[in-house]
Amino acid sequence: xxxxxxxxxxxxxxxxxxxxxxxxxxxxxxxxxxxxxxxxxxxxxxxxxxxxxxxxxxxxxxxxxxxxxxxxxxxxxxxxxxxxxxxxxxxxxxxxxxxxxxxxxxxxxxxxxxxxxxxxxxxxxxxxxxxxxxxxxxxxxxxxxxxxxxxxxxxxxxxxxxxxxxxxxxxxxxxxxxxxxxxxxxxxxxxxxxxxxxxxxxxxxxxxxxxxxxxxxxxxxxxxxxxxxxxxxxxxxxxxxxxxxxxxxxxxxxxxxxxxxxxxxxxxxxxxxxxxxxxxxxxxxxxxxxxxxxxxxxxxxxxxxxxxxxxxxxxxxxxxxxxxxxxxxxxxxxxxxxxxxxxxxxxxxxxxxxxxxxxxxxxxxxxxxxxxxxxxxxxxxxxxxxxxxxxxxxxxxxxxxxxxxxxxxxxxxxxxxxxxxxxxxxxxxxxxxxxxxxxxxxxxxxxxxxxxxxxxxxxxxxxxxxxxxxxxxxxxxxxxxxxxxxxxxxxxxxxxxxxxxxxxxxxxxxxxxxxxxxxxxxxxxxxxxxxxxxxxxxxxxxxxxxxxxxxxxxxxxxxxxxxxxxxxxxxxxxxxxxxxxxxxxxxxxxxxxxxxxxxxxxxxxxxxxxxxxxxxxxxxxxxxxxxxxxxxxxxxxxxxxxxxxxx
Ligand code: C2E
Ligand code: CA
Ligand code: CA
Numbered sequence: 001x002x003x004x005x006x007x008x009x010x011x012x013x014x015x016x017x018x019x020x021x022x023x024x025x026x027x028x029x030x031x032x033x034x035x036x037x038x039x040x041x042x043x044x045x046x047x048x049x050x051x052x053x054x055x056x057x058x059x060x061x062x063x064x065x066x067x068x069x070x071x072x073x074x075x076x077x078x079x080x081x082x083x084x085x086x087x088x089x090x091x092x093x094x095x096x097x098x099x100x101x102x103x104x105x106x107x108x109x110x111x112x113x114x115x116x117x118x119x120x121x122x123x124x125x126x127x128x129x130x131x132x133x134x135x136x137x138x139x140x141x142x143x144x145x146x147x148x149x150x151x152x153x154x155x156x157x158x159x160x161x162x163x164x165x166x167x168x169x170x171x172x173x174x175x176x177x178x179x180x181x182x183x184x185x186x187x188x189x190x191x192x193x194x195x196x197x198x199x200x201x202x203x204x205x206x207x208x209x210x211x212x213x214x215x216x217x218x219x220x221x222x223x224x225x226x227x228x229x230x231x232x233x234x235x236x237x238x239x240x241x242x243x244x245x246x247x248x249x250x251x252x253x254x255x256x257x258x259x260x261x262x263x264x265x266x267x268x269x270x271x272x273x274x275x276x277x278x279x280x281x282x283x284x285x286x287x288x289x290x291x292x293x294x295x296x297x298x299x300x301x302x303x304x305x306x307x308x309x310x311x312x313x314x315x316x317x318x319x320x321x322x323x324x325x326x327x328x329x330x331x332x333x334x335x336x337x338x339x340x341x342x343x344x345x346x347x348x349x350x351x352x353x354x355x356x357x358x359x360x361x362x363x364x365x366x367x368x369x370x371x372x373x374x375x376x377x378x379x380x381x382x383x384x385x386x387x388x389x390x391x392x393x394x395x396x397x398x399x400x401x402x403x404x405x406x407x408x409x410x411x412x413x414x415x416x417x418x419x420x421x422x423x424x425x426x427x428x429x430x431x432x433x434x435x436x437x438x439x440x441x442x443x444x445x446x447x448x449x450x451x452x453x454x455x456x457x458x459x460x461x462x463x464x465x466x467x468x469x470x471x472x473x474x475x476x477x478x479x480x481x482x483x484x485x486x487x488x489x490x491x492x493x494x495x496x497x498x499x500x501x502x503x504x505x506x507x508x509x510x511x512x513x514x515x516x517x518x519x520x521x522x523x524x525x526x527x528x529x530x531x532x533x534x535x536x537x538x539x540x541x542x543x544x545x546x547x548x549x550x551x552x553x554x555x556x557x558x559x560x561x562x563x564x565x566x567x568x569x570x571x572x573x574x575x576x577x578x579x580x581x582x583x584x585x586x587x588x589x590x591x592x593x594x595x596x597x598x599x600x601x602x603x604x605x606x607x608x609x610x611x612x613x614x615x616x617x618x619x620x621x622x623x624x625x626x627x628x629x630x631x632x633x634x635x636x637x638x639x640x641x642x643x644x645x646x647x
Contacts, residue, residue, distance in 0.1 A: 083174050084146070088118045090162060090169035105156075105177055107149040121147050122158070122173060137162060146175060155182045216290040218268055219275035227289035227297055231354045234287075234301050235347070244307055244348035246314035248298040249361035250278065250321065253339045253373040255294035258331065266331040270338060277324045281317060297361070303346075311346045311378060311387050318342045318376045326374065339374035341365055346380070394448060396430065397441055401453050405429050408461050409629035412639070413481070413600060415620040419642060421479035421513065423622060424462045425629040426454075446487055455488040456497060463505035463512065465632070470508060474643060481513040481543060486520035495534045502538070509539035515566070516542060518550025525556055532561045543600070548584045558595065565592040567618070569603020576608060582616075589618045 078085060084102030088095055095118050103110055106121055113121060124147040139160040146154045156175035163170055214226040222230065231247070238245050252274065259267035271294065278288045278296055287299040300317055303310035325340045343364025347357050360379040368377035378387055400406065407429060410422040428436040445451040462480045469475035488494060502509050514535070521528050521544075532542055543564035544557075548571055567588045574581035585601070592599035601613045604623030613621065627638050 083176055084156070086118060086122060086171075086173040086175075087165075088171040088173060090171050093118050096170060102175075105146060105148065105154060105175075112149075118171075118173070122175065124153075143178070144175070146177075155179055216292075219272050219290050221275050221279075221296075222287060222289040224289070224291050227287065227291070227299075228354055230287045230289075230299060231357065234299055235352060235354070238302065238348035241302060242305055242348075243302040244304055244310035244346050246300045246303055246310055246317075247345045247347065247357050247361045248300070248314065248318055248321070249343040249345075249358070249365040250296040250298065250325075250340050251342075251365050251369070252294040252325070253341055253369070255338065258336060258338060262332050262334065262336070266336075269331055270329060270336070273329050274325060274338075274340075277327075278321060281320045281324060297358070307346055308386055308390075310348070311344070312390065314344050314346060315376060315378075315387055315391075318344055322374060322376065341368035341373050342376045343368055344376060344378050346378070390444070393441065394444060397428075397445060397448070397450055400428060400430070401450060401457070405431070406454070406457060407631060408458065408465070409631055410465075410480075410635040411622060411629035412627050412635070412642070413479075413620065413622045414626050415600075417646060419478065419639060420620070421481060422635070423481040423483075423515070423629070424458065424465070425483070426458055427631075442485070446485055449487065451485045451487050452491060455485055456501070458482055459498060459501040460505065463501045463507040466507035466511040467505045470511070474639070477511075479511050479513045479541070481515050483515045483545065484520075486517075486523075489516065489520055489528065489531070490524075495531050498535060498540070499538060502540075509535075510541075513541045513543055513563070515545040517545045518547070521556065521560065522550075525559070529559060529561065536561050547588055554591075557591075562595075562597055564598045564600055564620075566622075567599065567601045569601075569623070572601050572603045572609055572613070572623070573605070575612060582612070585613070585618070586616050589613075589616050593617060 078099045081099065082101055083099075084105045085099040086095055086102055087097040095114050095116055098110060098113055103113070106113065108121075119125075123144050139158065141157045141159055144156055144158040146156050148154055155178050157178050158173060158175040160171050160173045163172060214223060214229075215221065216223045234245050237243075252270070255267065255270065258270055271290070274294075274296065275288065275290060278298060282288060282298060282300065285301050287297075287301075289297045289299075291297055298317070298321070300314055303313045321342060322340060326337060328335045328337050330336075343361045343366070345357050345361040345364060364377045364379040368375045371377065405428055407427050408424045409427050410424060412419045413421040413423065426438055426442075428441055430436050442451070445454050459482055462482045466480050469478055469480075491497065498512075498514070499509075501507075502512060516528075536542070541563040542561065543566055544560070544562050545566050546568040547565045549568050565588055567585050571581040571585045571588075575585050576582070589599050598620060599618050600620040600622060601609075601618050602622045604610050604613065604621040604625045606625060609623075610621055610625060613619075626642075627635075630638055
């Protein structure tokens with residue numbers, strides 16, 4: 001705004017810029033019109049100023065009204081908003097003001113709070129302290145606590161802004177009560193926890209129900225339903241793997257009597273004991289189930305490709321079961337013995353069905369009962385016969401060892417037209433079945449361990465023969481080759497057993513040759529080499545039998561202290577018609593020569609075979625071309641004839 005004085009001064013400046021009056025006009029004359037003019041001008045100015053002041057005044061009024069309106073508006077908001085508001089001095093943290101909602105939440109009058117430190121109520125001890133805010137900083141919706149007058153700690157969502165009011169920094173703290181939200185949150189959490197507990201119990205109950213549905217409650221063994229399922233699986237795997245499995249149907253012989261005389265409690269204990277005993281007889285992969293009553297079923301899985309071998313394994317387990325089940329059991333203070341009858345079915349073909357297999361085993365079990373209980377019966381009649389025959393033979397073999405039913409036959413070995421030795425081959429003169437070849441009993445003797453006493457007998461007999469032949473010039477140089485089985489060789493005192501046989505007979509160890517096969521040399525090779533070396537020190541020699549049929553590896557062949565390779569008779573038989581066989585024979589001959597070993601061909605039946613072998617460099621033969629294995633006297637007779645023919 002421009003002042004009145006300024007206006008005057010401005011109008012009296014001359015062109016030179018000096019202050020002053022016109023010198024040619026008398027001062028009075030000059031002054032009047034000027035004063036007049038000035039007055040008028042000033043009057044105009046006052047009028048202007050007045051109107052401006054009025055304008056200002058009304059503007060001020062308007063602003064004041066607006067301000068009042070706004071203040072009222074803010075005041076109303078402050079008074080009525082359902083949010084607690086505190087105004088706090090930023091420096092001292094003393095409460096300057098608080099709105100009615102804040103008073104309501106805290107349950108205190110304004111004058112009980114204003115002038116006191118804010119943390120008496122907002123963010124009290126135990127809650128997080130309110131941070132010192134820089135100007136313009138805010139806290140937004142932070143979860144805090146407000147302490148009410150009656151001692152409750154209200155959860156709130158707190159926001160803080162910092163403002164300047166009347167030159168003072170103040171904090172405006174607003175908070176909303178979230179008690180209900182918190183309650184709802186807790187309820188949701190609790191409900192969730194309850195839900196998971198309920199879910200867990202549901203799963204547990206479902207599992208328990210499934211277990212109960214598939215297991216017998218008394219013995220905890222699989223029940224008929226689970227058994228059918230397992231049987232179905234075993235049939236699928238048996239068909240795929242080509243391995244036979246067996247199902248054993250087991251029925252206790254005297255269960256009814258136990259139940260009737262000792263009570264159902266005793267019966268239950270007997271069933272539980274039987275369940276445990278059955279489980280102890282089988283492998284983990286096998287299944288023991290209770291069908292109901294005193295009937296149990298055992299599935300023996302993947303026994304063997306051969307029906308007969310599978311049956312034999314099943315029989316071994318069944319015998320174990322009979323033995324363990326018939327052990328005494330304490331029932332109601334009394335010792336009881338309860339035997340069982342077992343029906344066995346070997347299965348694995350695609351034609352078998354679950355019901356068939358179970359039915360057949362059941363029938364077989366009734367046969368076992370009919371035969372006088374505490375026994376085993378196979379379903380297939382032919383198999384039953386084979387099993388029985390084998391069992392009978394096994395028993396016979398046991399008896400035969402002590403009763404001199406064995407003899408050695410001798411087959412000559414020819415080299416450069418001379419009989420250089422014999423192979424001793426065992427025969428069993430069976431009381432009712434005539435002379436049995438080794439194929440009919442050697443594998444059984446090996447499985448049962450009877451090969452050890454049998455092998456000792458062979459060694460002793462062969463040594464006696466060596467000693468006897470030492471008396472005649474014609475036979476004193478002949479070696480006697482004895483077949484040694486794997487189980488014999490594994491005996492820790494094998495070396496001593498052989499030496500004892502040699503010494504007892506007074507035989508020259510140089511005349512004794514031991515025939516080993518490749519497969520028995522693979523296991524514990526160091527031990528085998530040691531035993532061979534020990535015996536060689538005493539003059540014995542070694543021949544590798546059935547050469548070419550095993551897993552010959554040059555690496556180990558080189559390390560074995562061998563004297564001879566025997567080409568297996570299968571190659572000799574086929575060498576005239578099959579290139580592979582003649583190649584193998586040729587390779588064996590070359591290999592033997594290269595390693596400094598003699599090579600003997602066995603199973604030479606024709607002169608063509610002998611000629612071919614000779615052309616390949618093999619000059620030692622054994623076979624029907626010369627003679628089969630013969631009993632001692634016939635052999636000696638043959639030998640005399642051979643000598644005559646050669647002389
Ligand atoms: P091996 O040691 O390979 O014995 C040779 C077998 O071939 C003998 O059968 C013999 O009679 C037969 N053989 C010999 N020449 C010919 C031929 O020209 N043609 C045909 N087709 N066969 C011929 P054997 O006596 O039946 O013996 C069979 C197997 O039994 C033997 O095979 C041997 O592994 C085992 N064995 C025989 N005696 C004993 C023994 O005292 N102890 C042990 N552990 N095993 C024995
Ligand atoms: Ca042999
Ligand atoms: Ca052989």
